[in-house]
Amino acid sequence: MRLESLTLQQFRSYPSFELAFGAGDLHVLHGQNAAGKTNLLEAISILSSGHSFLGAEEDDLMTWGTDHYRIRAAVRSDTGEGRTIEVVSQRLPRRARVGFVNDVRLPIGRLMGVLPVVAFLPQDLSLFLGSPSRRRDLLNDLLVQVSPEFFASFASYQKLLRQRNALLRRIREGTGRAQDLAVWEEGLAREGAVITLAHVELLKVLQLSLEEELRSLGESWQEVRLTYDRHGSATTREGIEAELAHDLLHFRERDQLIGSTTIGPHRHDWRIDADGRSLASFASRGQQRTAVLALLFLQVSYMEVRRGEKPLILLDDVFSELDQTHQERLVTSLKGHQVFLTTTHDVPGISSATVWEVRSGKVMEQPGRRMRA
Ligand SMILES: Nc1ncnc2c1ncn2[C@@H]1O[C@H](COP(=O)(O)OP(=O)(O)O)[C@@H](O)[C@H]1O
Numbered sequence: 001m002r003l004e005s006l007t008l009q010q011f012r013s014y015p016s017f018e019l020a021f022g023a024g025d026l027h028v029l030h031g032q033n034a035a036g037k038t039n040l041l042e043a044i045s046i047l048s049s050g051h052s053f054l055g056a057e058e059d060d061l062m063t064w065g066t067d068h069y070r071i072r073a074a075v076r077s078d079t080g081e082g083r084t085i086e087v088v089s090q091r092l093p094r095r096a097r098v099g100f101v102n103d104v105r106l107p108i109g110r111l112m113g114v115l116p117v118v119a120f121l122p123q124d125l126s127l128f129l130g131s132p133s134r135r136r137d138l139l140n141d142l143l144v145q146v147s148p149e150f151f152a153s154f155a156s157y158q159k160l161l162r163q164r165n166a167l168l169r170r171i172r173e174g175t176g177r178a179q180d181l182a183v184w185e186e187g188l189a190r191e192g193a194v195i196t197l198a199h200v201e202l203l204k205v206l207q208l209s210l211e212e213e214l215r216s217l218g219e220s221w222q223e224v225r226l227t228y229d230r231h232g233s234a235t236t237r238e239g240i241e242a243e244l245a246h247d248l249l250h251f252r253e254r255d256q257l258i259g260s261t262t263i264g265p266h267r268h269d270w271r272i273d274a275d276g277r278s279l280a281s282f283a284s285r286g287q288q289r290t291a292v293l294a295l296l297f298l299q300v301s302y303m304e305v306r307r308g309e310k311p312l313i314l315l316d317d318v319f320s321e322l323d324q325t326h327q328e329r330l331v332t333s334l335k336g337h338q339v340f341l342t343t344t345h346d347v348p349g350i351s352s353a354t355v356w357e358v359r360s361g362k363v364m365e366q367p368g369r370r371m372r373a
């Protein structure tokens with residue numbers, strides 16, 4: 001997939017913005033801090049998954065002092081088919097978010113997978129040491145883009161979770177009834193089972209090539225395992241659903257006390273064990289980064305296989321954090337993909353990049369400027 005142009009209206013630091021990217025595959029967005037580089041990648045991430053890859057709230061995405069934003073892109077598939085994708089989000093007169101493909105209005109969920117994207121963010125450099133939420137996002141962002149069924153369950157689960165949590169707090173305050181929890185719990189168990197099973201199966205697929213990928217990046221661990229951390233052990237959808245239903249009931253009292261749901265896939269986690277030990281507990285910074293890079297390549301090929309389309313790659317501020325071997329490997333492995341890379345540094349070693357200078361809401365091509373070795 002190729003992004004041919006991007007148009008923004010009242011998105012973040014861009015009151016009005018339009019850019020055609022031209023032919024090259026590798027686009028370097030160069031500029032100082034706060035120039036607006038990440039904002040551009042974030043806009044692309046919203047077209048792809050319906051939400052910001054930074055998890056930002058809708059209101060923060062609208063240019064300050066405004067009440068809506070628009071993101072529009074012209075894309076071309078690997079087979080040459082052109083399309084437009086658009087997301088419009090408004091706060092007033094009422095909160096609404098709508099998607100358009102070829103100017104046909106669609107529920108935002110139907111946008112999933114139209115523009116496949118894999119992102120690599122600065123917080124991913126410490127993926128295994130950081131909070132579980134980014135690790136969960138990695139799985140969910142991949143799955144919503146390849147499976148409309150997963151997206152439907154995921155969206156519905158989030159909604160049910162908010163409803164159960166709100167009721168838990170009302171019960172704590174004496175204005176809600178415990179027997180009303182059952183309705184939300186039934187749904188949470190049903191959708192939660194779909195999500196949990198999808199996580200487990202995705203990790204199994206990634207597992208298949210993980211060792212090989214790590215070896216090719218120079219790590220020589222004997223055995224590498226992706227492990228899913230969850231409460232429960234059932235392996236069928238029905239089994240997981242029954243376990244979740246049981247646990248939600250069992251932990252009601254604790255959940256009431258805390259005012260939120262403490263069990264379910266929104267609390268699950270995963271890790272990599274190398275030769276029997278968790279990467280987070282022993283691996284050097286360099287080894288952790290190697291593992292993250294391996295995961296990036298696995299996500300890209302998973303997406304490509306499942307969607308039959310090469311995803312766009314967003315690399316936000318990570319390139320200059322990698323050593324030279326990994327930088328070179330990144331560029332060669334992602335050949336043939338359209339890559340958007342933000343950086344505050346000059347990045348040597350890339351000769352074929354189109355370089356864009358980003359400065360206070362303006363983006364200009366730097367034709368004379370080549371990133372040289
Ligand atoms: N909703 C918003 N409205 C206007 N400006 C915003 C909004 N959100 C962020 N900004 C501005 O965007 C800039 C940060 O842009 P960003 O893309 O993160 O920069 P960088 O080039 O460092 O990646 C900051 O100057 C910030 O004040």
Ligand SMILES: [Mg+2]
Pocket residue numbers: 037038039316317342
């Ligand atoms: Mg940035």
